[in-house]
Amino acid sequence: MYETNYHRASSVDEAAQLMGNAGEGKYLAGGMTLIATMKQRLAAPSDLIDLRHIGSMKGITVNGRNVTIGAGTSHYDVASSDALKAVCPALCSLASHIGDPHVRHMGTIGGSVANDDPAADYPSAVLALNMTVKTNKREIAADDFFVGMFETALEEGEIIVSFSFEAPDKAAYQKFPNPASRYAMAGVFVAKKGSDVRVAVTGAGSNGVFRHQGMEAALKAAWAPDALAAVSVDAGMMMADIHGNSDYRANLVKVMAKRAVAAAG
Amino acid sequence: MSYSISLTVNGDQRRVELDDPRVTLLDLLRERLDLTGTKKGCDRGQCGACTVLVDGRRVNSCLSLAVTLDGADITTIEGLADGDTLHPVQAAFIEHDGFQCGYCTPGQIMSAVGLISEGHAGEDPERVREGMSGNLCRCAAYHGITEAVIDATRRMAETSERKSA
Numbered sequence: 001m002y003e004t005n006y007h008r009a010s011s012v013d014e015a016a017q018l019m020g021n022a023g024e025g026k027y028l029a030g031g032m033t034l035i036a037t038m039k040q041r042l043a044a045p046s047d048l049i050d051l052r053h054i055g056s057m058k059g060i061t062v063n064g065r066n067v068t069i070g071a072g073t074s075h076y077d078v079a080s081s082d083a084l085k086a087v088c089p090a091l092c093s094l095a096s097h098i099g100d101p102h103v104r105h106m107g108t109i110g111g112s113v114a115n116d117d118p119a120a121d122y123p124s125a126v127l128a129l130n131m132t133v134k135t136n137k138r139e140i141a142a143d144d145f146f147v148g149m150f151e152t153a154l155e156e157g158e159i160i161v162s163f164s165f166e167a168p169d170k171a172a173y174q175k176f177p178n179p180a181s182r183y184a185m186a187g188v189f190v191a192k193k194g195s196d197v198r199v200a201v202t203g204a205g206s207n208g209v210f211r212h213q214g215m216e217a218a219l220k221a222a223w224a225p226d227a228l229a230a231v232s233v234d235a236g237m238m239m240a241d242i243h244g245n246s247d248y249r250a251n252l253v254k255v256m257a258k259r260a261v262a263a264a265g
Numbered sequence: 266m267s268y269s270i271s272l273t274v275n276g277d278q279r280r281v282e283l284d285d286p287r288v289t290l291l292d293l294l295r296e297r298l299d300l301t302g303t304k305k306g307c308d309r310g311q312c313g314a315c316t317v318l319v320d321g322r323r324v325n326s327c328l329s330l331a332v333t334l335d336g337a338d339i340t341t342i343e344g345l346a347d348g349d350t351l352h353p354v355q356a357a358f359i360e361h362d363g364f365q366c367g368y369c370t371p372g373q374i375m376s377a378v379g380l381i382s383e384g385h386a387g388e389d390p391e392r393v394r395e396g397m398s399g400n401l402c403r404c405a406a407y408h409g410i411t412e413a414v415i416d417a418t419r420r421m422a423e424t425s426e427r428k429s430a
Contacts, residue, residue, distance in 0.1 A: 005266055006286030006332050028333065035289075035328045036309045048286065050333050076322070080385075100399030101380070102313060105322040106329065182398075 002044040008053055012136050012159055015049050019157040022047035027159065029072065029111030032103050057110065057161060060084050065167040071110025071160040076101070078109060090171035090264070091129070094121050094189070097175065099182050110160040116208060118149045118239070119183035121175065123209035127200035128173075128189035131165040149208045168193040170223070172264035174256045175203065178243055185244055186252035190215075190260040192223060199257060204249040206239040215257055225258040270335040274298060275344025283332055290334060291315045291326035294341060302342035302371045306401075313400030316372035316379075317341045323379030323399075342371035345378065353424070354378050357417035358410070365404030376400045377414045381421060388415045 005022075009015035019025045026045035028034060029052065037043040051057060057072035062083040069078065078084065079096035098104055098112075098121050112122045113133070126133065126142050133140040136159045145153050154160070168191040175187030184203030191198050199215040202208075214231045221227065233253045238246035268283040279298065291308075294300045294317070303326060306314030310328040317326045318340040345352035354377045357363070364370040376397055386392040393414045394407070402410065 001287045004286060006268060006330070008333075008335075028330075031328060031330065031333070032310065035330065038287075039309060048330075052333055100313070101376070101383075101396060102316060102323055102325045102399040103310065105319075105324050 001038045002041065004038075004045055005047045006050065007047060008050045011054060012057065012161055015051055015054065015159060016136055016157055018047070018049045022049065025049055025157075027051050027114075029114070030074065030103075030107035032099070032107040032111070033115050033117065034111075051110075051159070062087055066164065067167055068162050068164040069109055070162050071113075072108050073110075075099075075104035075107050075109070075112075079104065087167035088129070088171060090168075090173050090189070090191070091125055094125055094173040097121070097177070097182070109163065113145075113163070114152065114154060114160050116146060116150050116152050117183070118205065118208040119178075119185070119187075119203040121173070121184055121187055121202060124184075124187055124189035124200040124202040125173065126163065127209055127211055128191040128198045129165045129168060129171065130191075130198060131163045133160055134162045134164065135160050143211075146209050151208070166193070170264040172260040172262075174259040174263060176252050176256055186249055186256050188253060188256040188260045190219065190257065190264055192219070192264070195220065197223070201253050201257075204238050204253050206237060206246075210237075212253070212257075219261065223261065225261045228254060228258050228261065268332045270332060272331075272334060272336075273338045274300070275340060281331070286330060286332045288331045289327050290317065290319075290329040290331045290339070293331040294326065294339075300341050300343050303375075304368055304371055306369065306372075311401070312369070312372075313376060314369050314372040316375040316400060318375060318379055321379070321382065323376050325399075340375070340378075342375060345374070352378070353420050354381070354413070354417040357413040357420070361409045361413040361416060362406065363409040363413035364402070364406050369400060369402045369404075373397070373400045373402065373410055377410075377417065380414065381418050386414075386418070388418055390415065393418075 007018045023046040025047040028048045058070045060081045061068045075095045075098045085092045171191040173189040175184040186204040187202045189200045197219040199212045218227045233250040235246040235250040238249040240246040271280045304314040306312035310325045315326040380396040386396040
């Protein structure tokens with residue numbers, strides 16, 4: 001880690017102001033990616049602006065079917081929220097399989113989504129549940145939020161404050177985790193609300209998380225795992241690395257999608 | 266720039282001056298507070314050897330900057346035993362051979378204490394293994410570790426039943 005300055009923000013406005021005054025500042029949420037990255041000297045922020053002590057960014061509110069999750073809420077708190085489990089258990093289940101328990105106690109939904117790792121789990125939920133991403137400046141629709149690998153619509157210094165969505169009728173997330181890191185090698189979140197179906201894929205796409213229109217159309221016509229049998233997943237869109245080539249990932253996407261539909265019931 | 270924080274470490278109030286915000290909780294414990302029971306394995310959040318409890322929840326102390334933890338309550342392996350009486354999880358690890366070289370053991374034990382208090386795994390071996398997945402053991406004493414965690418879970422439940430009876 002290179003030398004850096006530390007600032008603790010007590011409010012969202014203060015955090016934004018601190019960032020404005022910093023040279024090459026970085027917001028610190030759970031730190032589960034940032035601190036490891038700094039240790040490897042892949043990031044060298046001049047200033048760390050700590051968002052961990054902003055109370056208004058934490059917690060889950062469920063009003064009927066409307067859910068709001070503060071960006072500073074830990075994966076563990078999302079996984080173990082009874083109120084959320086009652087309306088959208090798929091999101092709790094997703095959170096309960098991120099990394100390992102240590103990471104889930106520190107890592108936050110806002111940090112994960114802002115970082116937009118192409119193999120992170122949460123981005124698929126944000127897209128499939130059609131979440132609204134609320135920042136300190138505006139509201140961003142899920143479809144406009146993810147731009148590419150590690151790239152989002154967030155502007156310089158913009159802070160995610162919360163996520164809100166209306167609970168789906170049915171939803172499930174299934175992933176094939178890398179056995180060491182537990183990052184998704186392919187993760188598929190399916191959600192059905194009325195006649196609308198959304199299918200979001202993480203871990204597999206060469207340009208980060210994406211919706212699969214073919215699978216959405218097939219599941220709109222018939223909500224069943226078999227409905228996906230004839231849908232093709234383009235291997236040309238998939239990433240390839242030492243853990244699996246693009247054909248393998250394309251196949252995994254379909255398998256995970258079928259399992260997700262089966263799990264959603 | 267210097268930073269002043271206060272922590273409760275194993276029940277003791279500690280006031281710490283940090284001349285650099287990059288100090289991790291792990292390095293603070295080992296190098297400044299002389300609590301070397303917490304081990305440095307990978308130093309990047311993969312192995313779990315540095316597991317401690319922060320406000321009752323297990324975290325990787327190597328990925329936590331000490332300066333962010335002002336006011337927190339920290340429990341390390343040194344804070345578990347009551348004098349010469351071992352914590353039930355420590356006793357169970359010895360009884361079930363839950364280690365070989367012992368390097369990962371403080372982290373394994375702290376993680377097990379956290380897991381048991383979270384209360385999600387119970388006595389189901391598969392859930393215990395999943396719940397302990399953040400702690401690697403290169404000697405592969407996993408069988409003994411799982412048995413120890415289940416045994417300690419059972420004993421601690423019995424003790425709390427007796428206390429509440």
